[in-house]
Amino acid sequence: MATTEDARAGPAAGLTSWRDGPAKRAIAEFVAHVCGANGGDAVPFEERVAVFDNDGTLWCEKPMPIQLDFILRRLVAMAQAEPALRERQPWKAAYERDYGWLNAVMTEHYAGDDTNVEVLAAGVLAAHAGVSVEDFEAQAGKFLRGAQHPTLGRGYLEVAYRPMLDLLAYLAANGFSNYIVSGGGRDFMRPISQEVYGIPRERVIGSTAALAYNSDEHGGTITHEARADYLDDGAEKPIRIWSRIGQRPLLAAGNSNGDVPMLHFAQHRDKPSLRLLVLHDDAEREFAYTTGAEQALAQAERDGWTVVSVARDWGTVF
Amino acid sequence: MATTEDARAGPAAGLTSWRDGPAKRAIAEFVAHVCGANGGDAVPFEERVAVFDNDGTLWCEKPMPIQLDFILRRLVAMAQAEPALRERQPWKAAYERDYGWLNAVMTEHYAGDDTNVEVLAAGVLAAHAGVSVEDFEAQAGKFLRGAQHPTLGRGYLEVAYRPMLDLLAYLAANGFSNYIVSGGGRDFMRPISQEVYGIPRERVIGSTAALAYNSDEHGGTITHEARADYLDDGAEKPIRIWSRIGQRPLLAAGNSNGDVPMLHFAQHRDKPSLRLLVLHDDAEREFAYTTGAEQALAQAERDGWTVVSVARDWGTVF
Numbered sequence: 001m002a003t004t005e006d007a008r009a010g011p012a013a014g015l016t017s018w019r020d021g022p023a024k025r026a027i028a029e030f031v032a033h034v035c036g037a038n039g040g041d042a043v044p045f046e047e048r049v050a051v052f053d054n055d056g057t058l059w060c061e062k063p064m065p066i067q068l069d070f071i072l073r074r075l076v077a078m079a080q081a082e083p084a085l086r087e088r089q090p091w092k093a094a095y096e097r098d099y100g101w102l103n104a105v106m107t108e109h110y111a112g113d114d115t116n117v118e119v120l121a122a123g124v125l126a127a128h129a130g131v132s133v134e135d136f137e138a139q140a141g142k143f144l145r146g147a148q149h150p151t152l153g154r155g156y157l158e159v160a161y162r163p164m165l166d167l168l169a170y171l172a173a174n175g176f177s178n179y180i181v182s183g184g185g186r187d188f189m190r191p192i193s194q195e196v197y198g199i200p201r202e203r204v205i206g207s208t209a210a211l212a213y214n215s216d217e218h219g220g221t222i223t224h225e226a227r228a229d230y231l232d233d234g235a236e237k238p239i240r241i242w243s244r245i246g247q248r249p250l251l252a253a254g255n256s257n258g259d260v261p262m263l264h265f266a267q268h269r270d271k272p273s274l275r276l277l278v279l280h281d282d283a284e285r286e287f288a289y290t291t292g293a294e295q296a297l298a299q300a301e302r303d304g305w306t307v308v309s310v311a312r313d314w315g316t317v318f
Numbered sequence: 319m320a321t322t323e324d325a326r327a328g329p330a331a332g333l334t335s336w337r338d339g340p341a342k343r344a345i346a347e348f349v350a351h352v353c354g355a356n357g358g359d360a361v362p363f364e365e366r367v368a369v370f371d372n373d374g375t376l377w378c379e380k381p382m383p384i385q386l387d388f389i390l391r392r393l394v395a396m397a398q399a400e401p402a403l404r405e406r407q408p409w410k411a412a413y414e415r416d417y418g419w420l421n422a423v424m425t426e427h428y429a430g431d432d433t434n435v436e437v438l439a440a441g442v443l444a445a446h447a448g449v450s451v452e453d454f455e456a457q458a459g460k461f462l463r464g465a466q467h468p469t470l471g472r473g474y475l476e477v478a479y480r481p482m483l484d485l486l487a488y489l490a491a492n493g494f495s496n497y498i499v500s501g502g503g504r505d506f507m508r509p510i511s512q513e514v515y516g517i518p519r520e521r522v523i524g525s526t527a528a529l530a531y532n533s534d535e536h537g538g539t540i541t542h543e544a545r546a547d548y549l550d551d552g553a554e555k556p557i558r559i560w561s562r563i564g565q566r567p568l569l570a571a572g573n574s575n576g577d578v579p580m581l582h583f584a585q586h587r588d589k590p591s592l593r594l595l596v597l598h599d600d601a602e603r604e605f606a607y608t609t610g611a612e613q614a615l616a617q618a619e620r621d622g623w624t625v626v627s628v629a630r631d632w633g634t635v636f
Contacts, residue, residue, distance in 0.1 A: 046518060133560055177520075190564050200364060201564035202495075211560065213553040219585025222560050235531040242451055242529065242540050244562065246508050246519040267537025 014170040016315075017162045023313040026274065026306045027167065031174050033272040034250060043250065043271055045175045050251035051241055051262060052164070054182035054189060054206070057255045057278050058197060060159040062287040063150060064102070067184050070143045074127045089116070090123035110292055121228065125209055129226035133187060133211065136224060141191030154318065160196050161278075163314045164253075168197055171251070179249075181241055182206040183233035183258055205240050207232045237262035249273075253308075255280065257295045263305060275305035282311040332488040334633075335480045341594070341631040344624045345485065348592040349492050352568060361568065361589055363493040368569035369559055369580060370482070372500035372507060372524070375573045375596050376515060378477040380605040381468060382420070385502050388461045392445045407434070408441035428610055439546065443527055447544035451505060451529065454542060459509030472636065478514050479596075481632045482571075486515055489569070497567075499559055500524040501551035501576055523558050525550045555580035567591075571626075573598065575613045581623060593623035600629040 018024040036042030055061035075094035078085055085091040093101035105116040128136055149159050168178050178199050180189060186206030193199045209224040232240050238261050241249065252259070252266035253276040263275040277300045280289050290297060300307050310317060336342040354360030373379035393412035396403055403409035411419035423434040446454055467477050486496050496517050498507060504524030511517045527542040550558050556579050559567065570577070570584035571594035581593040595618045598607050608615060618625050628635060 046512075186561075187564070194364075202562065204564070208561065211557045213556045213579060213583075215579065215582060218587070219566065220556055220579060220583050222557060238531045238538060239529045239540060243504075243526065244520065246505070246522070248537065261531060261533065261538060264533060265531075265538050269536070 014173065015163070015166050017166050019313055019315045021313055023276070023306055023308045027170075027276075030251065030272055030274040031170070034176075035174055047247060047250070047271070048171075048174070048176040049179065049245055049247050049249040050171050050176045051179045051181045051205075051249045051253070051266070052168070053254040053256070053259045053262070054180050055184055056280065057253050057259070058160055058164050058168075058180070059156075060149065060152065060161075060286060062280075062289065064099075065184060066144070066149075066156050066159075067188050068102075069147065069150075070140065070188065071124050071127055073143070074139075075123060078127065090120045094123075122226075125224075125226045125228060128209065128224045131224050133222045133224070136187055137191050140185075140188045144192050152318070157192060157196055158318060160318075161314070162316045162318055164278075165197065167253075168199070172198060176251070177203065179203045179205055179241075179245065181232065181237050181252075181262060183231065186232070205232060205244050233258040235261045238265035241265065251276070253278070254296065256292045258292075260296050260299055263296075264299075264303075275300070275303075276308050277305050278308045279310065281309055282314075282317065285317045286310055332491065333481070333484050335484050337631055337633045339631055341624055341626045344592065345488075345594075348569070348590055349488070351590040352494075353492055365565065365568070365589070366489075366492070366494040367497065367563055367565050367567040368489050368494045369497045369499045369523075369567045369571070369584070370486070371572040371574070371577045371580070372498050373502055374598065375571055375577070376478055376482050376486075376498070377474075378467065378470065378479075378604060380598075380607065382417075383502060384462070384474050384477075385506050386420075387465065387468075388458065388506065389442050389445055391461070393441060396445065408438045412441075440544075443542075443544045443546060446527065446542045449542050451540045451542070454505055455509050458503075458506045462510050470636070475510060475514055476636060478636075479632070480634045480636055481626075483515065485571075486517070490516060494569070495521065497521045497523055497559075497563065499550065499555050499570075499580060501549065504550070523550060523562050551576040553579045556583035559583065569594070571596065572614065574610045576610075578614050578617055581614075582617075582621075593618070593621075594626050595623050596626045597628065599627055600632075600635065603635045604628055 015024055015027065032038050033040065034043045034048060052058050055065045072094045075091050079091040079095040086095050089101065105120050109117050144156050147156050149156055152159060171178055180193060180197065180199055180203065182189060184206050186204055186208050189206060190201040190204050193201060193204050208229045210227050210229040211222050212225050213220055213222050230236055237259065241262065248268060249266045250271060251274045252263045254263055255278040263277065266273050266275055277296055280287055282288060299305065333342055333345065350356050351358065352361045352366060370376050373383045377384070390412045393409050397409045397413040404413045407419065423438050427435050462474050465474050467474055470477060489496055498511060498515070498517055498521065500507060502524050504522055504526050507524060508519040508522050511519060511522050526547045528545050528547040529540050530543050531538055531540050548554055555577065559580065566586060567584045568589060569592045570581045572581055573596040581595065584591050584593055595614055598605055600606060617623065
């Protein structure tokens with residue numbers, strides 16, 4: 001007689017928005033292996049950890065990362081309130097809607113020149129300096145619940161990828177703890193992580209400004225400072241995973257070069273592991289791009305990571 | 319008819335090692351309030367967060383913090399292997415078992431002079447520089463499972479306070495998520511936190527050395543660097559609580575000045591909260607001391623925090 005556990009761990013039950021193919025099969029085989037459905041030992045529940053990059057892996061990051069839209073609107077508001085800022089980057093670009101400058105920053109970054117990335121980062125950090133964590137969360141939540149994606153004709157909370165939502169639910173049903181491990185802002189994602197992904201706030205790992213605590217009559221206030229604590233990207237991702245969870249994940253999913261160390265880190269001598277790399281190759285239903293993913297794609301080829309093609313593997317995207 | 323929830327939230331069920339008195343009553347009333355047993359709204363489960371300092375709050379910290387014993391043994395081993403270290407502090411003090419030097423460091427620290435604290439800290443960080451997080455964990459776990467407390471006649475895993483273990487279990491039974499928030503090393507406590515406290519490794523917050531990630535053929539290695547990432551004490555405690563959990567706790571328990579910001583942070587306009595300060599006043603069954611707790615005791619008096627007297631409130635200590 002099949003038990004509930006067997007049924008859950010069965011061949012890709014619940015992955016309804018995935019097309020049959022190698023990626024869906026790899027997921028089903030991995031989960032079956034973890035659950036001991038193929039005759040081996042099941043991995044204990046407390047070790048079933050899965051980590052997911054957010055931008056470009058769980059939700060759409062084009063034409064610009066969602067948090068960048070949030071920050072640009074804040075920079076515009078600052079430039080409206082203080083005209084002198086209109087002559088300084090990044091306020092100037094934000095105020096003039098000069099996406100050329102912003103795109104050039106990223107092009108320079110990929111070419112190894114971070115001069116303007118630092119100019120942009122300083123503006124980003126200044127944008128919310130002195131704001132309490134509660135106020136920041138309220139602003140982020142309001143934006144995410146209210147703003148529309150610029151081209152997809154839907155709200156930002158509806159640009160999460162349906163197949164990845166299916167995957168998160170499938171893993172949770174099989175005893176996994178899912179975590180977000182994003183280069184984006186930890187406290188930007190927290191207000192909506194449970195609602196959109198079923199991931200509670202304490203399982204959101206991401207970049208953050210340094211924080212300061214000041215005592216007051218309301219139990220003290222924690223505010224954002226105008227400097228980064230760390231950028232949760234590249235080699236910092238496994239470090240933050242260890243710091244927060246204290247384990248190597250069994251499954252890691254990403255889409256860009258900054259995810260390579262995290263995917264590499266999900267490797268075990270004696271337990272199954274799965275590395276998923278989302279390939280954006282569907283200009284019709286989403287966007288097609290590989291800029292910033294070149295090393296990741298090469299390493300996926302070399303190490304046998306599972307490439308998830310949006311065009312081929314996903315029956316529906318949103 | 320009493321429901322299971324009512325029974326759990328009943329007057330201090332499970333707090334068998336606590337004596338009847340104001341501290342036990344305050345705990346029972348707080349939990350009843352959180353569970354809605356007194357007619358108000360129950361606090362949602364996901365908001366039932368409790369945070370505990372470790373040294374001196376959950377387990378014994380005298381005659382020296384347990385981790386200091388671990389580190390001193392490592393310094394001795396280093397001095398044995400490398401004679402030149404025997405002339406340098408803190409190796410010299412460790413090698414000569416010169417507890418006078420170590421006590422003087424703490425006395426100077428309480429008096430505001432951290433010169434020798436920095437000397438000690440540099441030695442502490444050098445003691446495990448270059449060690450992988452897995453190896454560090456194995457060493458810490460082996461030490462904690464094998465070493466004896468110097469005066470209490472029991473192993474280190476048996477110097478956790480029985481009443482605090484009862485409290486952790488009582489809170490967990492009432493839907494709380496318990497976290498350790500220690501000035502001690504996060505990765506030092508992780509190997510035994512589940513076994514001793516029922517607190518899983520991802521809920522252990524503490525100090526840490528900076529970590530480095532290096533790619534290799536085994537999925538990369540994370541190693542300790544010879545510098546601190548942060549010291550989880552004082553104002554850093556609420557910051558680390560926010561960073562990890564993303565919420566203000568309902569309950570915070572500590573025993574020293576470094577716990578004051580964390581206890582102060584557990585305050586809500588619209589939800590119950592409880593602040594517990596353990597007072598070590600029982601030289602016969604444990605230790606009696608208030609050095610390093612003067613500000614905490616003063617603030618407890620001023621703000622009405624619940625002081626837990628070892629002598630008066632605990633029927634058994636271990």
